[in-house]
Amino acid sequence: MTIKIQQPDVSDGILKIFGKKKAVYLPENPQKYGYYQVKRENFFKALFRSSAKPLSEGWCYMDDLHK
Numbered sequence: 001m002t003i004k005i006q007q008p009d010v011s012d013g014i015l016k017i018f019g020k021k022k023a024v025y026l027p028e029n030p031q032k033y034g035y036y037q038v039k040r041e042n043f044f045k046a047l048f049r050s051s052a053k054p055l056s057e058g059w060c061y062m063d064d065l066h067k
Contacts, residue, residue, distance in 0.1 A: 004037040011043045023059045
């Protein structure tokens with residue numbers, strides 16, 4: 001399985017200044033041999049989302065995928 005993640009851009013840098021992270025949505029039921037592109041969270045949703053609130057099902061932080 002190959003997952004394509006977009007490189008961090010200017011909006012990610014602005015979120016980092018405010019101590020926020022942008023989340024991505026992983027596809028449901030991925031196949032063993034597939035090529036997927038993750039869906040990125042909207043800048044304003046990431047900016048105004050509470051840090052204490054857990055992410056919805058299927059969403060994770062981009063930093064967790066780079067590990």
